[in-house]
Amino acid sequence: MTARLIDGKTAAEAVRAGVAAEVARLSAAHGLVPGLAVVLVGDDPASAAYVRSKGKQTVAAGMRSFEHRLPATATQDEVLSVVAQLNADPSVHGILVQLPVPKQIDPHAVILAIDPMKDVDGLHPLSAGLLASGLPGLVPCTPLGCLYMAKTVHASLAGMEAVVVGRSNLVGKPVAQLLLRENATVTIAHSQTRDLPAVCRRADLLVAAVGKPGFIRGDWIKPGATVIDVGINRVPTADGKGRLTGDVAFEEAVQVAGAVTPVPGGVGLMTVAFLLVNTVRAACAAAGLPAPKI
Amino acid sequence: MTARLIDGKTAAEAVRAGVAAEVARLSAAHGLVPGLAVVLVGDDPASAAYVRSKGKQTVAAGMRSFEHRLPATATQDEVLSVVAQLNADPSVHGILVQLPVPKQIDPHAVILAIDPMKDVDGLHPLSAGLLASGLPGLVPCTPLGCLYMAKTVHASLAGMEAVVVGRSNLVGKPVAQLLLRENATVTIAHSQTRDLPAVCRRADLLVAAVGKPGFIRGDWIKPGATVIDVGINRVPTADGKGRLTGDVAFEEAVQVAGAVTPVPGGVGLMTVAFLLVNTVRAACAAAGLPAPKI
Numbered sequence A, B: 001m002t003a004r005l006i007d008g009k010t011a012a013e014a015v016r017a018g019v020a021a022e023v024a025r026l027s028a029a030h031g032l033v034p035g036l037a038v039v040l041v042g043d044d045p046a047s048a049a050y051v052r053s054k055g056k057q058t059v060a061a062g063m064r065s066f067e068h069r070l071p072a073t074a075t076q077d078e079v080l081s082v083v084a085q086l087n088a089d090p091s092v093h094g095i096l097v098q099l100p101v102p103k104q105i106d107p108h109a110v111i112l113a114i115d116p117m118k119d120v121d122g123l124h125p126l127s128a129g130l131l132a133s134g135l136p137g138l139v140p141c142t143p144l145g146c147l148y149m150a151k152t153v154h155a156s157l158a159g160m161e162a163v164v165v166g167r168s169n170l171v172g173k174p175v176a177q178l179l180l181r182e183n184a185t186v187t188i189a190h191s192q193t194r195d196l197p198a199v200c201r202r203a204d205l206l207v208a209a210v211g212k213p214g215f216i217r218g219d220w221i222k223p224g225a226t227v228i229d230v231g232i233n234r235v236p237t238a239d240g241k242g243r244l245t246g247d248v249a250f251e252e253a254v255q256v257a258g259a260v261t262p263v264p265g266g267v268g269l270m271t272v273a274f275l276l277v278n279t280v281r282a283a284c285a286a287a288g289l290p291a292p293k294i
Helices: A008-030 A045-060 A076-088 A107-113 A125-132 A141-153 A172-181 A196-201 A250-256 A268-286 B008-030 B045-060 B076-088 B107-113 B125-132 B141-153 B172-181 B196-201 B250-256 B268-286
Strands: A035-041 A064-070 A094-097 A161-165 A185-189 A205-208 A226-229 A233-235 A243-245 B035-041 B064-070 B094-097 B161-165 B185-189 B205-208 B226-229 B233-235 B243-245
Touching: A008 A045, A008 A141, A008 A268, A035 A045, A035 A076, A035 A268, A045 A064, A045 A268, A064 A076, A076 A094, A076 A107, A094 A107, A094 A268, A125 A172, A125 B125, A141 A172, A141 A226, A141 A268, A161 A172, A161 A196, A172 A185, A172 A205, A185 A196, A226 A250, B008 B045, B008 B141, B008 B268, B035 B045, B035 B076, B035 B268, B045 B064, B045 B268, B064 B076, B076 B094, B076 B107, B094 B107, B094 B268, B125 B172, B141 B172, B141 B226, B141 B268, B161 B172, B161 B196, B172 B185, B172 B205, B185 B196, B226 B250
Parallel strands: A035 A064, A035 A094, A161 A185, A161 A205, A205 A226, B035 B064, B035 B094, B161 B185, B161 B205, B205 B226
Antiparallel strands: A185 B185, A233 A243, B233 B243
């Protein structure tokens, strides 16, 4: 058996096309141009590359992109002051502070300072609580991407046994909430789970978000299961460049699973696409318009 | 095999004694007397009885009790105005609006109006998000009672297979978060779970919160498991008075389980005890004191 590959490139393109169409409609019908502001503190090259990519995709979707760069020596007050200015700016509908931030800055304090209406990363505790309470709010982008990919395989997740391995605030916990909202039976497993292979083998839908390369083995996967691999781990190679690999032992998984996301080319590509979706959602909410159908 | 009974009366008395000792210490050392305000709209006799009981237990623990009664015809603005007044009152550390409220009042709007620092029912989305994010905050009382009872049987819940049946914002979802925080492997099951008996049989710790009398049968329980029954259902009797029964078929469960909470006399008694705990926690947070050890 060879698993179907869930292609992140195709999926992300479809989401971005939906965003662009919705942005065009909002602009024409309401004169509303969604705007996303990204704050980058310091000069980490990987972070800078992410920020550039976000800005490019934002503009390509017809939206406004704002970049605020602060030096690596910026104080917490300086960062909070930029956030306050963006909170007050009506042309900014989404605010994202690129993490990690330099160590003199408390990331919790920064996240708490973002207006929850503009919290497109979905990291504010109020956003987490709205999700947990089944109320409308902004949901973290990577979990939205996981759900989208699972739904390219299954029209409905209702009644499915879903197992989420990992319980981070950024991925594991919000993915579990989203799957519960879709009426799956959801198990959250983690480093202290006793027989993790057996728990994973129960899953019709397995989401791996542990940050350990090749951690989930082929014989942990129920034959025919759908596997969503959130891990993006850089492992060393002979040429010294390293390569990206997921949390799932991919070559083993494709022999057992029904469908699986590759790494690279899987979930990772969905995150920025859903950042754009969240910005459009935030813009509609701020303008008192109904939630967009994307 | 006959299960050990987890006695709610003894457990609740122990919690209340801890609260009274802490209140005495706070009063002596800091001149701080925690205060709990309960708002009752309308004259439902069951709600009025709950409110009386809460007031009595609050005073018995050495705390201040405030009762605000509004007629069944009160408008939403009138209720929100009482909440605003209590938010601003420094002698009030906890605010509880007795639910359900009459139908002209939106309970969500009322809950959102309560200062999250005084949200001793733990129902504000910010409280739910702080719990979901692993940050300090106020947690709903019944889930705290469930956890306390489970811990009278198990010193540690780490690695245990826990199954929560029911996913309400008031019980199921926060119980799942608390069990995850205790490092259990947590499954949330519900009405759309495919083979609920099989899922329940996986549980070392089974929490039933579905609101259906005798729904969980003896052969759904893993031999030796700990069963926490959150249901409080009134079922008809020949004499017309009715009697209270849980979500678990108790007579069957005691033959299989290792430990089980009775109904009545179980979880129900814990809720008010933890309302007092939450009020003391809120008072300490408001005063800038460390969290009390209760």
